[in-house]
Amino acid sequence: MPDDGRPGSSPRPRSGTRAAAGPAAGPGGGDGVASSLPSTGARVLALMAILVAGLCGGLIGYAIADLQCTDGCGGTAAGVGALVGAVLAAGGVAVVAVLVLRAMAEWKAR
Numbered sequence: 210m211p212d213d214g215r216p217g218s219s220p221r222p223r224s225g226t227r228a229a230a231g232p233a234a235g236p237g238g239g240d241g242v243a244s245s246l247p248s249t250g251a252r253v254l255a256l257m258a259i260l261v262a263g264l265c266g267g268l269i270g271y272a273i274a275d276l277q278c279t280d281g282c283g284g285t286a287a288g289v290g291a292l293v294g295a296v297l298a299a300g301g302v303a304v305v306a307v308l309v310l311r312a313m314a315e316w317k318a319r
Contacts, residue, residue, distance in 0.1 A: 245314045245315075245317060245318045246314065247310045247313045247317075251310060251313060252310065255306035255307075255309070255310055258306055259299050259302050259306060262298045262299050262301070262302035263295045263296075263298055263299030263302075264295070265298060266294040266295045266296070266297055266298020266299060267295035267298075268291070268294075269298070270290040270292070270294020270295060271287050271288075271290055271291035273290055273294070274286050274288075274289065274290025274291070275287045275290070277290075
């Protein structure tokens with residue numbers, strides 16, 4: 210809706226004007242505050258560890274369910290075993306990864 214000067218009409222921004230960069234300007238805003246986040250490499254390494262653990266847990270869960278299954282069990286039980294194993298393994302490694310990343314951040318802050 211164009212700005213026609215009436216009350217309630219939305220004003221149009223002028224061309225060439227920019228919003229002032231405040232504290233919510235985003236990362237690298239230059240406010241001088243050091244971040245206590247772990248490095249990107251550490252976070253990527255933690256994610257990769259979680260994914261590998263999920264894969265290994267899925268393989269172990271599939272193998273256990275397949276060994277327990279006798280004639281006529283089908284692939285459903287093995288699939289459920291793989292899913293449960295993957296979730297448990299990835300969840301356990303995720304807890305450890307978060308604790309390690311927090312410890313790294315606290316160590317860096319000191």
